[in-house]
Amino acid sequence: MxxxxxxxxxxxxxxxxxxxxxxxxxxxxxxxxxxxxxxxxxxxxxxxxxxxxxxxxxxxxxxxxxxxxxxxxxxxxxxxxxxSLLPADPEARARAVQWVFAALNSVEPAIQELAGIDLFHAAEEWAAIRRPGAVAMVERKLDALEARLDGRDWLEDGRFTAGDLMMTTVLRILRHTDLVAARPALAAHQARGEARPAxxxxxxxxxxxxxxxxxxxxxxxxxxxx
Missing domain, CATH: 3.40.30.10 (Glutaredoxin)
Structure with a gap:
């Protein structure tokens, strides 16, 4: 087990x-x-x-x-x-894996910085100074994802993969903001992931x-x- x-x-x-x-x-x-x-x-x-x-x-x-x-x-x-998570086709599998790494390396660090400021340090002077730059970095990451998902349900090959799973869990960290909701394609992608029975x-x-x-x-x- x-x-x-x-x-x-x-x-x-x-x-x-x-x-x-x-x-x-x-x-x-x-x-x-x-x-x-x-x-x-x-x-x-x-x-x-x-x-x-x-x-x-x-x-x-x-x-x-x-x-x-x-x-x-x-x-x-x-x-x-x-x-159901990684396709059998080697090239499709590699594309799914790249999005797992993208979620963890290209997107999550910026989101975690902003979440740390908002959830743990909001009352501190340095946080007020740093926050606009942190928001700008997150917005750049989200804009890139929004462009990728424009006209797509999922990140690669027209199907849900481990990359979508990881990206959805990363985007959920921003639930205390409206940064995802302000981007329709991104919000729809997150909603599709969260609607899955699993x-x-x-x-x-x-x-x-x-x-x-x-x-x-x-x-x-x-x-x-x-």
């Missing part, structure tokens, strides 16, 4: 964004059953967890003798077992423990950024 690690509870602003969602979604798309091992507060720094995840993060993927960390690496491993099941599975182990409030809405 496949086992993944996830947090028992996270603050409301992080609910639905923790990276085990990517792995849960991939496993649901691939039709692979799994179990979640939930980490309590502080347990991510335990010697046991650090032995399998040197940085104390989630998720960790365990299957037999194989242990993996980093959501991108885990997603590609699952994709190798399922044509996503809905994965999201419900991630959120369920948060209801059991801690209070859950509405996601805070900050001043929208354009």
């Amino acid at each position: 496949i086992r993944i690690t996830a947090f028992q509870w996270v603050p409301p602003f992080a609910a639905g964004l923790v990276r085990d969602l990517r792995v849960r979604w991939a496993l649901e798309e691939a039709g692979l059953p799994y179990q979640a091992r939930l980490l309590g507060q502080g347990e991510q720094d335990s010697p046991h967890h650090r032995a399998v995840q040197p940085f104390g993060q989630v998720p960790v993927y365990e299957e037999g003798d194989l242990t993996l960390f980093e959501s991108g690496a885990i997603l590609l491993h699952i994709g190798q077992q399922s044509e 996503f809905q099941k994965a999201l419900a599975s991630q959120l369920a423990p948060f209801e059991r182990y801690g209070p859950r409030e509405e996601v805070p809405v900050l001043q929208p950024a354009r």
Whole structure:
């Protein structure tokens, strides 16, 4: 049985964004059953967890003798077992993989910087100075994606792949802004991903423990950024 690690509870602003969602979604798309091992507060720094995840993060993927960390690496491993995520054709597969890397390397760092400013440092003077530049960088990334998706449902080859999965989870980090909503093709792409039954099941599975182990409030809405 496949086992993944996830947090028992996270603050409301992080609910639905923790990276085990990517792995849960991939496993649901691939039709692979799994179990979640939930980490309590502080347990991510335990010697046991650090032995399998040197940085104390989630998720960790365990299957037999194989242990993996980093959501991108885990997603590609699952994709190798399922044509629903990575096409069998070598060239189409390579194109799907490139979008996984694009989401992680070209898009997510800029989005994470802005999210960090808004969610953790909004009241600090340096954040107010840095934020316009961070927003401008995110907008450049999103404009490039919007151009790519103009007239397309999915990023490559007219079908959903692991690249769309990863990109959707990255774009969700901006849910406290209207940056995605302001770009119709991009918003539609995210909505198509989130409407997939596998996503809905994965999201419900991630959120369920948060209801059991801690209070859950509405996601805070900050001043929208354009």
